[in-house]
Amino acid sequence: MFLSRHFNCVPLVEGIYCLEAKEQGGAMSNAGLIDMGDYTLIFDTFNTPQAGKDLRDAALYYFNKPIRYIVNSHWHGDHVRGNQFFSDEVIISSSRTRELMIKTQPDWLARMKKLLPNLEEDLTKLNTSLELKLNDSKQRELLSQIGYLQEIKESILTLEVTLPQLTYDRKMTIHGSARTVELLSVGTAHTECDSILFSPSDSLAFVGDIVAVDNHPLVVDGNPLSWLEALTYVERLDVNIIVPGHGPVTQKHYLQQIKRYINDIIHISESLIREDMNVDVNHIEIPEPYLGWNYGSIFYRNLEFLAKAASN
Structure with a gap:
């Protein structure tokens, strides 16, 4: 088995692996390896160049054949920043995803280079917070943030924005x-344009961040109503195995869970407006079905975004 500090390799069917992100590594999201027969296809490339390098090594380790295609599901950095280790292969995305990568990724890198001196201070603060008595969910989130910043610090000086061709x-x-x-x-779903990869013969789909398992999905760069439509579209496919952008591999029934989450946050945000609560989300308790999910802070970002959008 291929070992990486960034991800675990999970076999799904013959010739297909999910590379499931570890909490403390530089992957941050899931990726996929697909043996097409005479070549390898890769779905998403993680958050850092160092994770992208391990992704390439894993593909060669498992299939030992040329890597031909790389697919970027959407523009978010945790799915595209390993692209530079595949500059000799063909990187594919939707047209809008490429446009959004051009718009966002160079600016992100420029900002992060300027903030590099502040990373050590941020890491010190987070490590100090770990000494407090926190619940397990908050502890996991802090550890994940620390791991993220450590990996970002390592990657900033070597990252090269590499676009789909x-x-x-x-x-x-x-x-x-x-x-x-x-x-x-x-x-439009999780972002302005999300892509999935569907393998009909395997009844399997890599769906990127339109599904997050045991993680709060982020809605602030997309649209929850059209997201619900996208989930219905996936439900209509002949698919059993769902590979999410975050969290463990799941099955088709989990699409209903994400639908419920989106509907719940829509209803909660609408109630804030009706009660004239000035978009104050801090007093809202996370609903019981989602209490154990990772990244609870995203729940509040989602509510604030939706409440403000509804009040405009």
């Missing part, structure tokens, strides 16, 4: 000698 708008079909996969744009 091939784009599509709605659907792209990729044929290999072992299987055929479909890249499908589901439109």
Whole structure:
């Protein structure tokens, strides 16, 4: 088995692996390896160059064949910043995802380089917070933040923004000698444009961040109503295995859980407006079904975003 500090390698079906992010590494999100028969296809490339390097090494370790295609599901950095280790391969995304990468990623890197001197101070504060008596969920979140900053610190000086060379708008079909996969744009959901990879012969889909398992999904860069439509679209596919952008691999039924979460935060945010609570979300308790989920702070970011959007 290939070992990495960034991810665990989880076999799904013959020729397909989920590389599941570890909490303390530089991956931050999940990626996928797909044996197409005569070449390898990779879905998403993690958050840092160092995780991207291990991703490349894992692909060669498991399949020992040329890597031909890399797919970026959406523009968020934790899914594209390992791209630089695949500059000789063909990187694919939707047209809008590439545009958003051009708009956001160089600016992010420039800002982070300026903030590099402050990272040590931030790490010291977080480590001090760990000494307090916190619940398990908050402890995990702090440890994850510390790991994230340590990995970011390592990556900033070596990161090269690497863009997709091939784009599509709605659907792209990729044929290999072992299987055929479909890249499908589901439109606005978690971001302005999210793509999934569907392997019909395996009844399996890599769905990026339109699904997060046991993690609060972030809505502030997308639209919750069209996100619900995207989830319904995936439900209609002949798919059993769902590989989320964050958290462990799940099955089709979990799409209903994400739908419930989105509907719940919509209803809570609407109630804030009705009660004229000035978009103050801090007094709201996380609903019981989501109490054990990671990144509880995202719940409050989501509520604030939705409440403000509803009040405008």
